[in-house]
Amino acid sequence: MTGESDPRFLEFRRTSAPKLRNELVEDNQRLADYLARRYTHRGVPDADLRQVAYIGLINAVDRFDPAMGVKFATFAGRTIEGELKRHFRDATWMVRVPRGAKDRSLDVRNAIDRLTNELGRSPKPHEVALSLGISEDAVIEALDVSAARSVDSLDRPAGLGGVEVGGSVGGSDPGFDAVDGELTLEELLPLLGERERQIVELRVYRQLSQSEIAAQVGLSQMHVSRLLRRSLETLRQATET
Amino acid sequence: MTTPLEIRVTLPATTSLLGFCRLAASAAAASLGFDVDELDDVRAAVGEAIGLLLSGHPIDAPTSALLELRLTLDNDSIEIAAEIEHPSLIACEETSLTAALLGATVDEYSFDLHVGRRAAHLVKHRMS
Numbered sequence: 001m002t003g004e005s006d007p008r009f010l011e012f013r014r015t016s017a018p019k020l021r022n023e024l025v026e027d028n029q030r031l032a033d034y035l036a037r038r039y040t041h042r043g044v045p046d047a048d049l050r051q052v053a054y055i056g057l058i059n060a061v062d063r064f065d066p067a068m069g070v071k072f073a074t075f076a077g078r079t080i081e082g083e084l085k086r087h088f089r090d091a092t093w094m095v096r097v098p099r100g101a102k103d104r105s106l107d108v109r110n111a112i113d114r115l116t117n118e119l120g121r122s123p124k125p126h127e128v129a130l131s132l133g134i135s136e137d138a139v140i141e142a143l144d145v146s147a148a149r150s151v152d153s154l155d156r157p158a159g160l161g162g163v164e165v166g167g168s169v170g171g172s173d174p175g176f177d178a179v180d181g182e183l184t185l186e187e188l189l190p191l192l193g194e195r196e197r198q199i200v201e202l203r204v205y206r207q208l209s210q211s212e213i214a215a216q217v218g219l220s221q222m223h224v225s226r227l228l229r230r231s232l233e234t235l236r237q238a239t240e241t
Numbered sequence: 242m243t244t245p246l247e248i249r250v251t252l253p254a255t256t257s258l259l260g261f262c263r264l265a266a267s268a269a270a271a272s273l274g275f276d277v278d279e280l281d282d283v284r285a286a287v288g289e290a291i292g293l294l295l296s297g298h299p300i301d302a303p304t305s306a307l308l309e310l311r312l313t314l315d316n317d318s319i320e321i322a323a324e325i326e327h328p329s330l331i332a333c334e335e336t337s338l339t340a341a342l343l344g345a346t347v348d349e350y351s352f353d354l355h356v357g358r359r360a361a362h363l364v365k366h367r368m369s
Contacts, residue, residue: 112277122278122369125271140271143280144264185337204341225345226278232342233285239338 009066024061025054028076032057035080049084056083070187078239107132108142122222188235196231203228246314254306254325256295262310262323263287269312270319276369282346283319283365289342290350290361291323297331306330317367318348324360332356 012020032053039049060076068075111131115123129136185204189197198217202208210228214221248269252258266287267280275283294308306327313320335352343350349364 122276124274124276124369125280128277136271137268139277140268140280141264143277144260144267144284185341188338200341203345204337210345222278225282228345229282229285229342232338232345235338236289236342 006072009064009072012061013065021058021061025057028057028061028072029054031073031076032080035077035084039084044087048087052083052087053080056080059083104134104138105142105145108139122226185235188238191235191238192231196227196234199224199227200231200235248312248314250310250312251307252310254295254308254327256292258308259288259291259295262291262308265310266312266319266321269314270365270367273314273317273319273367274369275319275365275367279365279367279369283321286343286346286350286363286365287321289339289346290321290352290363293333293335293339293352293354294323294325294359294361297333319365321363321365322360324358326358328357330355330357330359333359 008020008024011017012024033050035056036046036049036053040046056079057076060072060079063079064072064075066072108128111128112123115127115131119127125136125139128139132139185200189200192200195217199213202213202216203210208216210224211221213228214224217224219227248265250265252261263284267284270280270283291308291310306325306329309322309324311320311322313322333354335354343363347363347365349362351362353360353362
C-alpha cells in the first residue's frame with residue numbers, strides 16, 4: 001500500500017503510536033527481506049542483513065512524510081538500501097582505507113581550499129603536493145579516498161532497474177514496484193540550497209553553459225563548476241542513501 | 242605529445258573495482274596537467290558512467306564478465322571509453338540525474354546500452 005493512499009502514515013505522523021508503527025513495519029517487512037537478499041553472499045550473515053534492513057525499514061516508517069509526494073515503497077527502499085550500504089561501508093572502511101590515507105585526504109582537501117584562495121584558481125596536483133611535501137601520486141590517491149566514502153562498490157547493488165520487485169515479494173503491496181524507480185531530478189532539487197538549485201536548473205533545464213551561468217548569477221566559472229558538480233553529486237548520493 | 246597515448250585495461254566487471262577506474266582515469270588526466278577541479282570532474286564522471294554500465298549486473302554471481310577500459314590521452318584532453326559484454330546484462334537506461342551529472346562534468350558523453358552489451362564514452366578537455 002502506498003503512502004499516498006494509506007491513511008495510517010498520516011495518523012502515525014500525527015500520533016507516533018507504537019502499535020501503528022509496528023503494524024506499518026510488519027506490513028512492509030517483505031520489502032526489507034527482499035532488499036536484504038540482494039546483499040547475500042558478501043561475507044555478512046543473512047540474519048545480520050535482515051536485521052540491518054529492518055532497522056532501515058523502521059527508520060523509514062519513522063521518517064516518512066506523505067507530504068513529500070513520493071511513495072512509501074520508494075522512500076523505504078532508499079532508506080533500507082542506505083542502511084545496508086552503510087553497514088558494508090562501516091565494516092570495510094578500515095580495511096580498505098588505512099587511517100593515514102584518510103588523514104592525508106583531509107589534508108589534501110584543506111590544502112586545495114587554501115591554494116584555491118591564494119592562487120585564485122584551482123591548483124594543479126603538483127602544487128598541492130609541493131605545499132604538503134608529498135608526492136603527486138599521493139595527492140591523486142587522496143582525492144579518490146575522499147570519493148570512496150560516497151561513491152563506492154556498494155552504491156549500485158545488483159538488480160537496479162532489472163528485477164521485477166513485485167514478482168519477487170508477492171503482490172500485496174502495489175507500491176513495491178516503485179522501489180527500483182529513480183527519483184526524478186525535480187523531486188530531488190528541493191534538497192539543494194537556493195543558489196545551488198538555481199545553478200542546476202540553469203544548466204539542466206535551460207542548457208546554459210557554465211560561463212553563461214556564471215555571468216547570470218555573478219560568480220566565477222570555476223566556482224559555478226564546483227557548485228554544479230558538488231550539487232549533482234549530492235543529488236546522486238541522496239538517491240542512494 | 243603528438244601521438245595520442247592509449248591505455249587499455251581489462252578488469253572484472255564488478256563494482257568493487259569502480260574505484261580503480263576512477264583512480265586510473267584521474268591519474269591519467271593528471272599527467273596531462275588537469276587541475277584538481279578537473280580531476281574531480283573526471284572522477285565523478287567515471288564513477289557515474291561506469292556505475293551505470295555495472296548497474297543491475299548480478300554481482301552475487303561469479304564475475305565472468307569483463308570491463309574493457311580505454312583511456313586515450315591527447316595534448317589537452319582525455320577520452321574514456323568503457324565497455325562490458327555479457328549475456329547477463331539486462332536493459333538499462335540513462336537517468337536524468339546521470340545526464341545532468343555527466344553534462345556538468347565532461348565535455349562530451351554518450352552511452353550505447355543494449356541487452357548483453359553496454360558502453361560509455363566520455364571526453365574531457367583541459368581548460369586550465
